[in-house]
Every structure is written in C-alpha cells, then in structure tokens.
Amino acid sequence: MYLHHHPFCPHSRFVRLLLAEYGLEPELVEERVWERRPGLLALNPAGDTPVIVEAMAESVPGASIIAEYLDETRGLALGPHRLLPEDPAGRVEVRRLTSWFHEKMYVEATEPLVRERIHKRYMSRDQGGGPPDATSLRMARANLRYHLKYIGWLAKARKWLAGERLSQADLAAAAHLSVADYLGDVPWEEDEHARDWYARIKSRPTFRALLTESIPGMPPSKTYADLDF
Amino acid sequence: MYLHHHPFCPHSRFVRLLLAEYGLEPELVEERVWERRPGLLALNPAGDTPVIVEAMAESVPGASIIAEYLDETRGLALGPHRLLPEDPAGRVEVRRLTSWFHEKMYVEATEPLVRERIHKRYMSRDQGGGPPDATSLRMARANLRYHLKYIGWLAKARKWLAGERLSQADLAAAAHLSVADYLGDVPWEEDEHARDWYARIKSRPTFRALLTESIPGMPPSKTYADLDF
Structure with missing residues (x-):
C-alpha cells in the first residue's frame, strides 16, 4: 500500500494514524499539492492529499473516503477496537x-x-x-x-x-x-x-x-x- | 421523519432526492441558516442544513452523513437499485x-x-x-x-x-x-x-x-x- 501525503497535511496525518491503528504500514510518497504533479492528479482529480493506492481499489482519495474504505474492508478485523461503532x-x-x-x-x-x-x-x-x-x-x-x-x-x-x-x-x-x-x-x-x-x-x-x-x-x-x- | 432544509440549498435538495428514491416522505422544516436558530443549532452544532430527525438516531446532520446513514439503515431494501454499489x-x-x-x-x-x-x-x-x-x-x-x-x-x-x-x-x-x-x-x-x-x-x-x-x-x-x- 502506498500513501501519497504531505507530512504537515492534517488529513494525511489522520490517515497515517488510522493505518497505524489497523496495523498497516504504507510506503509514504510525499506530495506538494501546489505543484499539481500529473501523477497525483491521475490518482485524484481533485489534486489533493491524502490518497492511498493498493491493488483492491486502485486509488482511494480523501480522508473521509479512506476512513470508510478501511472500515469496510478491514473494520471487522479490529473487533472491539473498531474505529466506527456498530450502531x-x-x-x-x-x-x-x-x-x-x-x-x-x-x-x-x-x-x-x-x-x-x-x-x-x-x-x-x-x-x-x-x-x-x-x-x-x-x-x-x-x-x-x-x-x-x-x-x-x-x-x-x-x-x-x-x-x-x-x-x-x-x-x-x-x-x-x-x-x-x-x-x-x-x-x-x-x-x-x-x-x-x-x-x-x-x-x-x-x-x-x-x-x-x-x-x-x-x-x-x-x-x-x-x-x- | 423530519428534514430541516432550505429549498435552494443544494445539499438539502440532494437529501430530498435521496429520500424520494428510498420512498420516504419527510415533513419539511424550512431553515434560514443565517438566522442561527437555536433549535437548529441543537440538532446540528455546525448550524447548517440538511438535518434529518427520526427516532432511530435523533439527528443526522450533513448530506454525506445522511447518505451513509440511509444506506446503512435502508440500503439493502433497495436491492439492485441501491445507491451505493457493493464492491x-x-x-x-x-x-x-x-x-x-x-x-x-x-x-x-x-x-x-x-x-x-x-x-x-x-x-x-x-x-x-x-x-x-x-x-x-x-x-x-x-x-x-x-x-x-x-x-x-x-x-x-x-x-x-x-x-x-x-x-x-x-x-x-x-x-x-x-x-x-x-x-x-x-x-x-x-x-x-x-x-x-x-x-x-x-x-x-x-x-x-x-x-x-x-x-x-x-x-x-x-x-x-x-x-x-
């Protein structure tokens, strides 16, 4: 798994904390969004961080969408430590x-x-x-x-x-x-x-x-x- | 179910379309968010529309949160017309x-x-x-x-x-x-x-x-x- 991020982007930091709670260690790719790198735009037309990339879904852009994606694909495995409640x-x-x-x-x-x-x-x-x-x-x-x-x-x-x-x-x-x-x-x-x-x-x-x-x-x-x- | 909305708030219109696709007919409560009505702030501290209110979850604020809530509580009933795919x-x-x-x-x-x-x-x-x-x-x-x-x-x-x-x-x-x-x-x-x-x-x-x-x-x-x- 790759995480396209910026070290001081709070949304990227949220995803790093989230991935760590899931026990996942992504490869970090640093992005400077103001440079509008074509490779980042291809992964996320909105052009911002964070974006995760893995085989299961090609690219998952945005803090909230990543959080839903991780809960849906790995949430159950966290058992009582799941980061979204059940009710x-x-x-x-x-x-x-x-x-x-x-x-x-x-x-x-x-x-x-x-x-x-x-x-x-x-x-x-x-x-x-x-x-x-x-x-x-x-x-x-x-x-x-x-x-x-x-x-x-x-x-x-x-x-x-x-x-x-x-x-x-x-x-x-x-x-x-x-x-x-x-x-x-x-x-x-x-x-x-x-x-x-x-x-x-x-x-x-x-x-x-x-x-x-x-x-x-x-x-x-x-x-x-x-x-x- | 109540929907606190404004007729020309696009996020409120989204929720009205969504509820109609689910076959739900909420009572509409019109809000002028710039008046910061205390009753609306009690339902949604962010003070904006849309908010839905029903017994199951007291208040559900914000277009995206409402969409997730409806999918989780009623999505399966839509069968092949579910508005979020399964994969x-x-x-x-x-x-x-x-x-x-x-x-x-x-x-x-x-x-x-x-x-x-x-x-x-x-x-x-x-x-x-x-x-x-x-x-x-x-x-x-x-x-x-x-x-x-x-x-x-x-x-x-x-x-x-x-x-x-x-x-x-x-x-x-x-x-x-x-x-x-x-x-x-x-x-x-x-x-x-x-x-x-x-x-x-x-x-x-x-x-x-x-x-x-x-x-x-x-x-x-x-x-x-x-x-x-």
Missing part, C-alpha cells in the same frame, strides 16, 4: 465529529496555520509563497482556541471524543492538533480536559511516527514530542 | 464523485450563485444581505461551465456518472445543477452529454417535487420544469 446513532456521532474537525477546524484553524507558516516557505511567488500573513495567523489562532474548548468539552463529558471507545473522531482531532502543536500554536494551559485527552492519545504507539517528524530549519515546539507536556 | 472500488468512486459535487462544485459554483442571487435577498445588511456581487457571480458561472463539462465527460463514458447504475453521485450532481438551472445559469447548449443525462434524471418521478418549487418574485428559468428542455 447507527454511534456512527452518526463519529462521522459528525470527524467531519467537524476535517472541515470546520481545518478551514478555520489548521489550514491557514499550515499554509502561512509551512507551505508558503516552499512555494514560489507565483504559487502564492512569501512571508506569513499576520491577519490570517491571528484569526487562525483565535479559532483554534475555540476548537480546543470544544474538544475539552467533549473530553470532559466522555471517555473519548465520540463516546466510550476510541474512534475516528479522536484520530481526526489529534491529527489537526498535532500540526498546530508542532508549530507551538496550541494554548494547552487553557484547557486541561483537552490536554489530558491529547496526552492519552499521543502516548499510543500508533502516534510515535508523527512525533519524530521535523522540518529542516523549523524544529518542533518544545512540547511536541514530550508525552508529559 | 469497495465502486463505493470509492461513488463517494469520490459525490464529495466532488458537494464540496468542490459547491464552493466554486453553486454556493456563490445561491448566496448572491437568492439568500442575499432575505438577509439583513448585518447578516450580509444586499445586491449580488458581480465578480462572485462571474466566477461562479465560469466555474459552473467547467463542472458541466466534467459531468458531460462522465456521462459520455458511462451510463450514469459513477458507472452502470444510478447512484448517490447522480443525485448530488443533479441537486447542484437544479439550483443553477432554476436561476437560468446552466449553459446547457454547451454540453449535450450533460444535458441528455440531466434530462434522464429530471424525468424520474422522484424529481417532481423539486420542479414545482418557486421563489416569490423570482420565477424559475423557462427550462427549469420542462422535461424536454
């Missing part, structure tokens, strides 16, 4: 939260953070590169604070974000937070419930690979790889 | 196209068309109301042309957009096009394959309810309800 209402809640993080939190917080602070370093001027835009960053950080509170509110009421069991929703929230945490942009001191939940998920062996990642010339925040942050 | 690769393709229309076509074309030409008529100045923005409209129309070509390209190569069978992908594309068609913004003469496919789907009895809809003071385009447009 309809439970599935609705996991999908609702997963899409909340992948769409709302992404657009409002993690996409602008990653774009302004990471991607623009690698883009040419024509591609939209340049110094980070201070207004975008300020808004993204304000929004992140509000998403962190929501995560804390869920973590206080429930064992895991969508209920009694670890689910796709936890992996989605953690993937987005991990990117912001690398950049030192998560105000952990503002929400102990969110922090305790993140400490639990970050300590899982499946998280280890993400914590060793780093960008040349831009080391992670002090707390990034620290399990007792 | 993993077929499901990936249906979901890929459905999300293409719901996300990409929506953001690039139908959302700005509906916002500028319909919603802004009902919004106060504080809510963002006012005359349509000409630049947004021009871009949305240019993008719609490109989405129509993609639909035509799929319709030429396949019987239905995702393969041999009518699927969620057809209903999604048709829901978005139907809104633009009401406004007279679809350049049908530019793609006969897209037009022939749309004529087929528009002739289904499940489409009838949408074709009788109208906005006071803003009648539909001449071709909107015409099955031989």
Whole structure:
C-alpha cells in the first residue's frame, strides 16, 4: 500500500494514524499539492492529499473516503477496537465529529496555520509563497482556541471524543492538533480536559511516527514530542 | 421523519432526492441558516442544513452523513437499485464523485450563485444581505461551465456518472445543477452529454417535487420544469 501525503497535511496525518491503528504500514510518497504533479492528479482529480493506492481499489482519495474504505474492508478485523461503532446513532456521532474537525477546524484553524507558516516557505511567488500573513495567523489562532474548548468539552463529558471507545473522531482531532502543536500554536494551559485527552492519545504507539517528524530549519515546539507536556 | 432544509440549498435538495428514491416522505422544516436558530443549532452544532430527525438516531446532520446513514439503515431494501454499489472500488468512486459535487462544485459554483442571487435577498445588511456581487457571480458561472463539462465527460463514458447504475453521485450532481438551472445559469447548449443525462434524471418521478418549487418574485428559468428542455 502506498500513501501519497504531505507530512504537515492534517488529513494525511489522520490517515497515517488510522493505518497505524489497523496495523498497516504504507510506503509514504510525499506530495506538494501546489505543484499539481500529473501523477497525483491521475490518482485524484481533485489534486489533493491524502490518497492511498493498493491493488483492491486502485486509488482511494480523501480522508473521509479512506476512513470508510478501511472500515469496510478491514473494520471487522479490529473487533472491539473498531474505529466506527456498530450502531447507527454511534456512527452518526463519529462521522459528525470527524467531519467537524476535517472541515470546520481545518478551514478555520489548521489550514491557514499550515499554509502561512509551512507551505508558503516552499512555494514560489507565483504559487502564492512569501512571508506569513499576520491577519490570517491571528484569526487562525483565535479559532483554534475555540476548537480546543470544544474538544475539552467533549473530553470532559466522555471517555473519548465520540463516546466510550476510541474512534475516528479522536484520530481526526489529534491529527489537526498535532500540526498546530508542532508549530507551538496550541494554548494547552487553557484547557486541561483537552490536554489530558491529547496526552492519552499521543502516548499510543500508533502516534510515535508523527512525533519524530521535523522540518529542516523549523524544529518542533518544545512540547511536541514530550508525552508529559 | 423530519428534514430541516432550505429549498435552494443544494445539499438539502440532494437529501430530498435521496429520500424520494428510498420512498420516504419527510415533513419539511424550512431553515434560514443565517438566522442561527437555536433549535437548529441543537440538532446540528455546525448550524447548517440538511438535518434529518427520526427516532432511530435523533439527528443526522450533513448530506454525506445522511447518505451513509440511509444506506446503512435502508440500503439493502433497495436491492439492485441501491445507491451505493457493493464492491469497495465502486463505493470509492461513488463517494469520490459525490464529495466532488458537494464540496468542490459547491464552493466554486453553486454556493456563490445561491448566496448572491437568492439568500442575499432575505438577509439583513448585518447578516450580509444586499445586491449580488458581480465578480462572485462571474466566477461562479465560469466555474459552473467547467463542472458541466466534467459531468458531460462522465456521462459520455458511462451510463450514469459513477458507472452502470444510478447512484448517490447522480443525485448530488443533479441537486447542484437544479439550483443553477432554476436561476437560468446552466449553459446547457454547451454540453449535450450533460444535458441528455440531466434530462434522464429530471424525468424520474422522484424529481417532481423539486420542479414545482418557486421563489416569490423570482420565477424559475423557462427550462427549469420542462422535461424536454
């Protein structure tokens, strides 16, 4: 199995966490989506990451579609650790939260953070590169604070974000937070419930690979790889 | 079953088509999402339409989540007319196209068309109301042309957009096009394959309810309800 990804694309990170929970180890192919590589466009006409490729389905593009595909082809094998519950209402809640993080939190917080602070370093001027835009960053950080509170509110009421069991929703929230945490942009001191939940998920062996990642010339925040942050 | 919707929200129209294919007739509750009604926020913290409510799952928010929910709770009963195929690769393709229309076509074309030409008529100045923005409209129309070509390209190569069978992908594309068609913004003469496919789907009895809809003071385009447009 191949995973076409970018190390700081939160949707790609979600899929890496997901694959690790399934015990799958894909070959990683790094993509810079702003270069619009024809090989990536052939796998996914939308031109973005993540995409997985394996014999069974040629190419599976997009975080949510990959999550459904893995559940349908391998979910039963996880037994009680399946990442989507069996009951309809439970599935609705996991999908609702997963899409909340992948769409709302992404657009409002993690996409602008990653774009302004990471991607623009690698883009040419024509591609939209340049110094980070201070207004975008300020808004993204304000929004992140509000998403962190929501995560804390869920973590206080429930064992895991969508209920009694670890689910796709936890992996989605953690993937987005991990990117912001690398950049030192998560105000952990503002929400102990969110922090305790993140400490639990970050300590899982499946998280280890993400914590060793780093960008040349831009080391992670002090707390990034620290399990007792 | 209740469906909280807006008559010109393409995602709501998709769910209405979907429910009709399942033979379900929900009670319709009209929502103006820009008013942020507390009752709607309680059903869907994201505050948008569509949301379905029934005993089995309390509330099911969002077009894609509703589609998965209906397939899981009632898909088998449709037998050979099931709107998601059984094979993993077929499901990936249906979901890929459905999300293409719901996300990409929506953001690039139908959302700005509906916002500028319909919603802004009902919004106060504080809510963002006012005359349509000409630049947004021009871009949305240019993008719609490109989405129509993609639909035509799929319709030429396949019987239905995702393969041999009518699927969620057809209903999604048709829901978005139907809104633009009401406004007279679809350049049908530019793609006969897209037009022939749309004529087929528009002739289904499940489409009838949408074709009788109208906005006071803003009648539909001449071709909107015409099955031989």
